[in-house]
Amino acid sequence: MSAKGNEDRTTDVNEILRRYQAGDRDFQGANVPEDTSLRGVNLAGANFSESWLSCVDFKDADLRGVCFDACNVKCSDFRGADLSGASFRGALVCGALIDGRTKLDHVATEGATYYGAPVDDLRKLISEEKS
Numbered sequence: 001m002s003a004k005g006n007e008d009r010t011t012d013v014n015e016i017l018r019r020y021q022a023g024d025r026d027f028q029g030a031n032v033p034e035d036t037s038l039r040g041v042n043l044a045g046a047n048f049s050e051s052w053l054s055c056v057d058f059k060d061a062d063l064r065g066v067c068f069d070a071c072n073v074k075c076s077d078f079r080g081a082d083l084s085g086a087s088f089r090g091a092l093v094c095g096a097l098i099d100g101r102t103k104l105d106h107v108a109t110e111g112a113t114y115y116g117a118p119v120d121d122l123r124k125l126i127s128e129e130k131s
Helices: 013-021
Strands: none
Touching: none
16 A cells, blocks of 8 residues: 555646656656556656556656556556666566667566566567557
């Protein structure tokens, strides 16, 4: 459970971008609606730990140092994103899309799972699909 409590933490794209622009980086426990597009946005350094980010389009986004610990990022699209220094500790990454353009330097994945199997390196999830 999030440290923020049980309240509804639904966070739409406009709220995320507004808060990020204002300097807020703490989106812990956010519930981002499915099919949200954050394509190409800069969210470097944001904290999305314990959040629901299923089916979110992060294609070509700047996600350097983002914390996705204990998140549900299933079926989200990270193709072409910069995930350098990001953390997916304990995250569910089933069906996540990653390609050869995705920057994956120093990504932490301890305890992350892909369809129940441990994920020790996100590079193993690189998809052959064309973007």
